[in-house]
Amino acid sequence: MPTEAMVNRTPPSPDARDQRLLELIGAGKIAAPDNEVLADIHRRRGDLAAAAAEYRRLHAKKAGAPRIDLLNAIFNGGNAPARLPQSDFAPAPFVQFDGFFGHALNQHLLDYAISRQDIFRPTELQAADQYEKQRSTLVTYEVGSPGEAMRAAVSERLPLLCERLGMPVFDIDFIQLKIAAYAAGDFFKAHQDNGLSHTGRRISFVYYFHREPKPYRGGDLLLYDSRFDPRAYVRTLFTRIVPHNDSIVFFPSEYFHEVLPVQTAPQDFSASRFTMAGHIG
Ligand SMILES: [Fe+2]
Numbered sequence: 001m002p003t004e005a006m007v008n009r010t011p012p013s014p015d016a017r018d019q020r021l022l023e024l025i026g027a028g029k030i031a032a033p034d035n036e037v038l039a040d041i042h043r044r045r046g047d048l049a050a051a052a053a054e055y056r057r058l059h060a061k062k063a064g065a066p067r068i069d070l071l072n073a074i075f076n077g078g079n080a081p082a083r084l085p086q087s088d089f090a091p092a093p094f095v096q097f098d099g100f101f102g103h104a105l106n107q108h109l110l111d112y113a114i115s116r117q118d119i120f121r122p123t124e125l126q127a128a129d130q131y132e133k134q135r136s137t138l139v140t141y142e143v144g145s146p147g148e149a150m151r152a153a154v155s156e157r158l159p160l161l162c163e164r165l166g167m168p169v170f171d172i173d174f175i176q177l178k179i180a181a182y183a184a185g186d187f188f189k190a191h192q193d194n195g196l197s198h199t200g201r202r203i204s205f206v207y208y209f210h211r212e213p214k215p216y217r218g219g220d221l222l223l224y225d226s227r228f229d230p231r232a233y234v235r236t237l238f239t240r241i242v243p244h245n246d247s248i249v250f251f252p253s254e255y256f257h258e259v260l261p262v263q264t265a266p267q268d269f270s271a272s273r274f275t276m277a278g279h280i281g
Helices: 004-008 014-026 037-045 048-062 066-076 103-115 144-156 158-165
Strands: 095-097 138-140 175-182 187-191 203-209 216-218 221-228 231-241 248-252 257-259 262-264 273-280
Touching: 014 037, 037 048, 037 231, 048 066, 095 158, 103 144, 103 175, 103 203, 103 273, 144 158, 144 175, 144 273, 158 203, 158 248
Parallel strands: none
Antiparallel strands: 095 248, 138 175, 175 273, 187 257, 203 248, 203 273, 216 262, 221 231, 221 257
16 A cells, blocks of 8 residues: 555656756756746646747857757747757757637637538547547538638648748648537647648648637647657657637647546536638648
8 A cells, every 4th residue: 555655756747756856946946047948848848938938048148059040039939940960859940929810700610610610520540559549529521711811821821821831832732620619628739731632731820719718628739849850759758738718829730749538527528629720732
């Protein structure tokens, strides 16, 4: 039978460890480290403003270090410089916009999704390990007039997106769209969007919409530091994107990413974590 001492030896979760370190630094008990540790904590916790400030500070001190240059560009809105070597684990570039659609279109999309619950279907994508379920959400590919608005808004921003994501501008062949509803317990484990059956996808995006006040917790998007030769990602190094109503995030499709489980009212479709997600190729 476990004793209290044994229970207390349980290693803290990464979240708890990050929280503790922040408290110690905040209380002046340990000095802020002169490396990426603190910035990594901020982006792991989804505090993107704090991460941006920390990368700015590091960049001012260490201009010329490729990793800091890249992170500073990603978080402070500069153009992403040349990517790191393919064998390195690189942080995922991303571009985020708040108030993307505005209230009227955002509300229209929410009304559309909630009133069309009947057109949503469960996903059945399985992991390479067929015993482990990779994904649990409801989706529909019938995106209605909000889908047309999304195609137009995304196309218009392509040059800016390419610049910020560090990729050459390209002619759009397709914009794939779907609306997803994450109900209680739904998730999407770590994956890439341009796998074997989905070649040609270059930029992925997720637009968030939901009832106000926000009816769910969780459902954070983790963008993992990834490498591509060979393909792998670092489980403990990621940027957390916390869903905000009417915000959108874009990132290169090849970076590994994950959606954490959602906590919301069971059996209430309107309380879902809704997204309109897509791929530009
Ligand atoms: Fe994805």
